[in-house]
Amino acid sequence: MSMASDTSGGTAPAAQAGEGTSQIPVLECRNLSISYFTRAGEIPAVADFNLTLMPGESHGIVGESGCGKSTVALAIMQYMGRNGRIVGGEILFNGRDMRAMSEEELRLLRGSQIAMVYQEPMASLNPAMRVGDQLAEVPIYHEGASKEEALERARAMLESVRLPEPERILRSYPHQISGGQQQRVVIAMALLSSPKLLLLDEPTTALDVTVEAGIVDLIREIAAEFGTSMIYISHNLGLILETCDRITVMYSGEAVEVGTVEDVFEAMRHPYTRGLFASIPLPGADKNARPLIAIPGQLPLPHERPPGCNFGPRCDYFKAGLCDRGEIPMLPISGDDRHFSRCLRIEEIDWHAGLGEGIGKVATEKGDVVLKVDDMTKHYEIEEGALFFSGEAKTVKANEKLSFEAREAETVAIVGESGCGKSTFAKVLMGLEEATAGKVLLGNVELGHMPVDRRGPETISKLQMIFQNPFDTLNPSHTVGGQIARVIRKFGVEKDEAKVQERVLELLDIVKLPRDFALRRPRQLSGGQKQRVGIARAFAGNPAVVIADEPVSALDVSVQAAVTELLMDIQRENRTTLLFISHDLSVVRYLSDRIVVMYLGQIMEQGSTEEIFAPPYHPYTEALLSAVPIADTKVTKRHIVLSGEIPSASDPPAGCPFCTRCPYVIEGTCETEPPPIREFQPGHRIACHLSEETLSAMQPVIQIGDGTEKGDKGDEVSPAAAAESARRSDA
Amino acid sequence: MVKLIGRRLIQMVLIILVASLLLFAIFDTPEFKRRLAVQELGGFAVSALSQDAYNEWLARRGLDVPFYQRYFNWIGKIVQGDFGFSYEKNRPVGPLLADRLANTGILALCVFALMIPISLTLGVLSGMREGSGLDRSITFLSVFTTSIPEIATAIILTVVFALGLGLLPAKSAMIAGFDPWQLVLPVLTLVIYDFGYVARMTRASMAEVMTSQYIRTAILKGIPYRRVVMKHALRNALIAPFTVIVLQMNWLLSGVVVVEVFFEYDGFGKLLLEAALFPDVEVVQACTLVAVVVAVTSQIISDVGYTFLNPRIRFS
């Protein structure tokens, strides 16, 4: 099952890959199998994995957590830890089998021919060593450069990855620079000896989306400039679309589909790939007209994989007697360029039929205003140097004059990146912090100055929260049923013990968990199931308002859709007001009615979902929209990449908080004067100094072309837009 | 950094003041005053004293003034180096304390000089290859030696090396002046008891560092393994053991009474024990105060050192 023997690779999409069939691949994995050995025995992590990477090609590997994608990267590096081992197949680098190499040969390859960029830049850099010294090691040990020479090379490379003040960064320790800068340092380290192969393992997952956009841009440039071959590992299909030529979709330790990005995105031939696309909110999905379709069930654990097709238990096309026998091979798709799928029923499935039941739902009527936030302000005083030496107090403006409303049955999304103040806002609402000024009215109860211990059970039950990490909020030693029952009793929904138990079972039904889960303990549940319990608990007291703080972002993509839909259904049923806190504009676009965009503690823009996604934009909204990767080849985006990083909330600019990064900044005004808030439509407000004409003249950022013809890869960077953004970053 | 040290120093002074106040108050009861009189004048003489005569004695000793005044008198004397008088040893406490501290210092130095290199090397070796045969042997050895009480080690060592083989002196009283041979057995006993603890701390710290992502980065950028260990791992792995070692100073000062008594080594711990049994009030007070000062100082050294070694804290 080697793909190298496949000669149809003549039309490789990457221009750099060239037409020649004589080229040897930079990297080839043949029938690679990797296992971990634990006390419990052998746990297969990856099986029968094939990959051919031609020079200059970028290859994406996508999959959910536990699918084995990172294991593949570490296997290529021959760094498996103590209990991991390659149990079969081979890895050829430039035609040489890496498994036959000595430790010293590997060392000479690592960091010079093959380099890697990691998910968490902070953890990947030595905290006790200056950045310059860490960078300099590469030329020193691979090329015998002198210390001065190596530092000079490091400085030059920091400039090429567009880091400001390279000298200062060379002298810094990793924690003294921001996350985005750290990742640029790691990338610079990887590029220092011009590797042939660059492995990127979720390089932007830990970063904010506008910072991510800059890194993705840089990665694309590197590929074009140095001709480096890349393997880009991600769980985000949109990022793969923006960076790669070819893609491997992995599921439960196996590659299930391989092909060019165009083929896989537009003519996928594996039910899992199709399910994945149906479960992510793409532009065009709509919670009422075209809801997401979740993949039923959950990922099997490595030692509980079914016989035959690993995807079998979750597949709509599963055929007993066929799909549950023996090993399923990768089968070629005729007519496509090196396109394979690990499915036995490729020919029988009607790939053009829509994914069926996307049952349309009725949009709910919005009711009266339930929650009213009026000039709410939260400042923190941080004292430098407690005890004896009192330094001057600093004010962190976590929330500055927030005003908005939420109606009954409405979903209001609060969107922003780190430091934007959305979590502080949630804390004030929940009564964990007290507002410094302004009002928060729930019905006619003022909450801003009422800490949680002074709120009655009535008020508390009316305002509930769903957390990002269901793992942290469930008590591990109590049963699921017990925890839900406690909430019911606490809020006095039911008094009678039999009724309480009945209500617990009802709630389990509502969140679509089997009733016997009442007796289970949290550790026996998967992430998605825990989040369902979290939802059941939040809705146990019939709340009027539920704050959902990134409720699905810790979950796997295929599980996210199911939980999102569930939340929407319950909300519809109960006419709950949902405050949805998120950084993910795709999800937000899909499920919210109104959006509040925040930056550094202030509201930059608010309006209905349509208003936010269409011009006029606030300059920050515009950049945010452009930064979100979209996994749809038919979508074209205007390319706006912000320079710099989000300033610290303890030291915000005096005028517009966005002025340090704004491409439109008006010199002399924006830095010093707070921007006026202008209302464009009733409820659509933008805080900016730009004139109404300028704002209104903005072009849409995201456009959905009809792009029916195949192979029309959305070219995100139109020349005009590129020139435009270049002009801006010069200014 | 300077701020931190300054803050710590102030805290240190405060802690010492509070401790000294407590220490003074505990021994400032009528019973202890009477006891002092007994020690100074003799039991019979005191029981023969009339109340007036006793009061007169109190006045002569400056014990009849109000509490705070007595306390400040006491502190004032101590600051001038006058720690009082030991009736048991029949000499001023100051020089007595100095002698004993010097002896304990010598002992502690020898223990550190052996224990630090042994335990760090063993800890690093075993943490570097967690789960290997070497690691398991070292871990077993450390747990084993630490779990034997010092007294048992002391007895075994004496039986074998002093009584059996006759290679080393069994007692370390140093009656005929300083004799390095007499140090060997107590030092060995303490090292055997102590190195396992530090070695295991080092191992844990090293093992954690070796599995950290930045070590992976260092290995995967292709620098030689030796350099990965020496430059990237050690620096970070030794921060935790450093603090532990500094805090061992306390234990070596007053926690080694058993060994000192067993070998009849005239150290600080033995002095404290003898004074407490007698009871030699002013010696107990002086010793306790010294112990507090050492404890607080070592805590400061450990904190400041930790901050200094850890750039993540140092610059934030």
Ligand code: SF4
């Ligand atoms: S082999 Fe069968 S179960 Fe597996 S994906 Fe194909 S149709 Fe579904």
Ligand code: SF4
């Ligand atoms: S006020 Fe100025 S800096 Fe702020 S968004 Fe508008 S143009 Fe940009």
